[in-house]
Amino acid sequence: MAPSAWGPERTLGCRFVAEVHDGATLRKALLEIACDFSFTWIAETRLLFDALEPRRFAELHHNPTALLSELTDDDLTRALTPVYLERLERVQGRLVRDRGAETWWSERSGPRDLLVAYFSAEFGLDESLPIYSGGLGVLAGDYLKAASELGLPLVGIGLFYRRGYFRQRLDADDRQVEHYPLTDTSRLPLQLVPMAPVVELADDDGNLVPVRLAVWRVRVGRASLYLIDTHVEGNPDWAVTDTLYGGDRANRLRQELLLGVGGVRVLRRLGLEPTVFHLNEGHSAFLQLERLRELVEEQGLSADEGLERLRSSTVFTTHTPVPAGNEVFDPELVRLSLGGVVERCGLAWEDFVTLGKVETSDSGFGLTPFALRTSEHANAVSELHGAVSREMWHGLWPERRVDEVPITSITNGVHQRTWISAELGKLLGDTDPHFDRAKDLAAGDLWEAHRSAKERLLEFMVTTRGEPLLDPDVLTIGFARRFATYKRAGLLFSDPERFARLLTDPGRPIQVLVAGKAHPADEGGKDVIQQVVEFAREREAAGRVVFLEDYEMTLARRLVQGVDLWLNTPRRPFEASGTSGMKAALNGVLNCSILDGWWAEAYSPACGFAIEGGVADGATEEEQDEADAAALYAVLDGQVLPAYYERDDAGVPQRWIELMRESIAELGPRFGTARMASEYVERLYLPAHEGALRVASRVG
Numbered sequence: 001m002a003p004s005a006w007g008p009e010r011t012l013g014c015r016f017v018a019e020v021h022d023g024a025t026l027r028k029a030l031l032e033i034a035c036d037f038s039f040t041w042i043a044e045t046r047l048l049f050d051a052l053e054p055r056r057f058a059e060l061h062h063n064p065t066a067l068l069s070e071l072t073d074d075d076l077t078r079a080l081t082p083v084y085l086e087r088l089e090r091v092q093g094r095l096v097r098d099r100g101a102e103t104w105w106s107e108r109s110g111p112r113d114l115l116v117a118y119f120s121a122e123f124g125l126d127e128s129l130p131i132y133s134g135g136l137g138v139l140a141g142d143y144l145k146a147a148s149e150l151g152l153p154l155v156g157i158g159l160f161y162r163r164g165y166f167r168q169r170l171d172a173d174d175r176q177v178e179h180y181p182l183t184d185t186s187r188l189p190l191q192l193v194p195m196a197p198v199v200e201l202a203d204d205d206g207n208l209v210p211v212r213l214a215v216w217r218v219r220v221g222r223a224s225l226y227l228i229d230t231h232v233e234g235n236p237d238w239a240v241t242d243t244l245y246g247g248d249r250a251n252r253l254r255q256e257l258l259l260g261v262g263g264v265r266v267l268r269r270l271g272l273e274p275t276v277f278h279l280n281e282g283h284s285a286f287l288q289l290e291r292l293r294e295l296v297e298e299q300g301l302s303a304d305e306g307l308e309r310l311r312s313s314t315v316f317t318t319h320t321p322v323p324a325g326n327e328v329f330d331p332e333l334v335r336l337s338l339g340g341v342v343e344r345c346g347l348a349w350e351d352f353v354t355l356g357k358v359e360t361s362d363s364g365f366g367l368t369p370f371a372l373r374t375s376e377h378a379n380a381v382s383e384l385h386g387a388v389s390r391e392m393w394h395g396l397w398p399e400r401r402v403d404e405v406p407i408t409s410i411t412n413g414v415h416q417r418t419w420i421s422a423e424l425g426k427l428l429g430d431t432d433p434h435f436d437r438a439k440d441l442a443a444g445d446l447w448e449a450h451r452s453a454k455e456r457l458l459e460f461m462v463t464t465r466g467e468p469l470l471d472p473d474v475l476t477i478g479f480a481r482r483f484a485t486y487k488r489a490g491l492l493f494s495d496p497e498r499f500a501r502l503l504t505d506p507g508r509p510i511q512v513l514v515a516g517k518a519h520p521a522d523e524g525g526k527d528v529i530q531q532v533v534e535f536a537r538e539r540e541a542a543g544r545v546v547f548l549e550d551y552e553m554t555l556a557r558r559l560v561q562g563v564d565l566w567l568n569t570p571r572r573p574f575e576a577s578g579t580s581g582m583k584a585a586l587n588g589v590l591n592c593s594i595l596d597g598w599w600a601e602a603y604s605p606a607c608g609f610a611i612e613g614g615v616a617d618g619a620t621e622e623e624q625d626e627a628d629a630a631a632l633y634a635v636l637d638g639q640v641l642p643a644y645y646e647r648d649d650a651g652v653p654q655r656w657i658e659l660m661r662e663s664i665a666e667l668g669p670r671f672g673t674a675r676m677a678s679e680y681v682e683r684l685y686l687p688a689h690e691g692a693l694r695v696a697s698r699v700g
């Protein structure tokens with residue numbers, strides 16, 4: 001494998017090409033920007049690349065490095081107008097200021113030796129690095145960006161999937177088909193780290209085979225992410241890091257061993273000594289086994305002492321109450337895959353397996369119970385999800401009352417600078433958005449900023465998707481998320497006649513943009529997509545329903561900035577948090593949602609709309625769906641449409657804008673990653689860091 005051409009320390013300082021005067025120097029300057037994913041949070045940076053070759057840039061999934069590799073110096077020379085140069089200098093200036101600024105952590109005198117290792121199976125930093133499937137990954141990506149901004153001592157560990165999740169297309173029957181294009185690493189700003197740690201993985205017959213790891217470093221401003229890749233010559237051909245959540249159970253387990261065990265070995269090779277390990281979801285839980293092995297085999301502790309040490313320094317975040325999201329493995333498969341490590345840790349196999357069970361009679365080995373039993377600090381991702389999780393995992397602490405189950409909650413957040421529109425960003429401040437300023441914005445200015453983001457979205461649909469241009473005066477609803485069953489994408493369509501009347505009401509029409517992928521194995525989810533697309537084609541839909549293929553971060557950004565209303569209809573209480581609504585809220589795109597996840601704590605009638613079916617606990621799913629659908633139509637008809645279409649003499653919807661101001665000013669800061677990350681630090685990382693020191697001084 002060829003080493004990466006990316007000079008490692010190029011962007012560490014604040015050096016930028018001093019003078020740009022032709023295509024060659026412009027290329028250098030743009031590569032310096034593109035080699036660090038901090039480009040993703042400076043809105044103007046995207047415009048720099050978009051201006052070069054917009055259509056090709058979209059085809060390349062907005063990958064700046066790939067675009068630059070296709071343009072000649074002459075192409076770049078032609079792009080170099082005075083306006084372009086001015087914009088480039090503004091972006092460079094902003095990057096320099098960002099990198100040189102004091103940070104929250106540098107100003108908060110915390111322990112200097114704190115280092116957090118943050119493990120996640122997916123990271124969504126940008127569309128151009130397709131190693132995420134949805135909310136979990138985008139959250140992890142946003143979190144790294146916050147770590148950079150706040151100056152947190154945190155390093156990310158993940159896997160590099162050569163074929164990513166998948167690209168979605170619809171076939172002639174409107175059925176989702178999945179494409180798995182191979183990612184060309186030479187066209188990504190990845191830096192190969194010179195090391196080759198080894199992890200032993202079991203083949204299908206249970207023979208342990210050493211697998212060598214390639215390790216890629218990804219720069220995210222001040223933070224680093226290390227990605228493990230098994231595409232190394234000489235490795236067995238069962239391609240382990242091929243696709244995210246791909247392959248059979250055995251392969252899934254191999255991926256999780258690579259992430260957990262491999263991740264710890266990568267950290268050691270880097271010479272990093274994390275004092276806190278943060279498991280973002282249970283996928284990485286086997287890192288605990290590797291740490292236990294180190295403590296027992298290398299430091300001579302007993303298994304019990306080792307477990308105590310582990311527990312004290314681990315933070316675990318659970319992300320979903322959906323059963324399929326909490327992985328359970330056949331213990332026999334786990335035993336084959338681990339190949340004797342458990343015994344080397346001084347643990348009896350039965351005792352180890354019990355760590356992965358809620359009740360001793362359970363038949364499977366669950367990663368969530370295993371992670372909970374080996375982490376002293378655990379949290380859910382919204383207040384409601386906290387309560388649901390304490391109930392759900394009560395069996396692990398049967399002697400306690402439900403409200404004493406040690407799972408707290410820290411509500412998710414989104415990285416504001418990544419998600420805010422350029423227009424609104426400009427209104428709220430030059431570098432960082434000051435959300436409280438929204439309260440004082442003139443209605444006309446706010447409306448105009450929103451209109452221009454909306455028009456950009458509608459144009460984007462024409463130029464990159466070949467859709468007809470929709471009417472910007474019509475209330476536009478966005479619904480985009482994974483087509484998991486509990487998300488109920490079909491709820492809005494459940495009464496086609498009523499829905500069609502809403503679409504075509506001559507005085508107050510609506511239009512709906514739908515996007516989202518179904519899991520490749522989820523035929524039910526694919527059915528729903530097919531039904532939506534077929535409805536969109538029908539005469540009743542009047543061209544006012546559009547399904548946009550291949551939902552990913554660029555499309556998400558356009559949608560949460562450009563629609564008027566963000567709809568979410570999960571079956572309560574299965575939406576642990578939800579984050580797309582937060583992205584919409586900070587853009588003044590109003591939420592209309594079931595009171596589930598984050599919205600259960602964020603909603604007030606002053607900043608959005610609630611869908612309340614009002615069924616009692618214990619109602620069947622059908623009863624719940626029916627009641628929620630009726631409530632959804634009623635809130636659209638009775639609250640949303642009147643507020644949107646009531647206009648003053650200048651054609652400005654004053655009442656709607658008041659809601660927008662409140663949404664931006666109140667929800668923008670509350671549901672940002674800065675608030676979220678500082679909560680992790682104060683409530684979980686620092687107690688873990690200090691507790692681990694105490695335990696270490698007592699035990700071994």
Ligand SMILES: *Cc1c(COP(=O)(O)O)cnc(C)c1O
Nearest residue numbers: 134135481552553556578579580
């Ligand atoms: C934010 C985001 C999500 C998560 O949205 P939810 O509201 O949690 O469903 C999923 N996919 C993409 C591409 C996103 O940007």
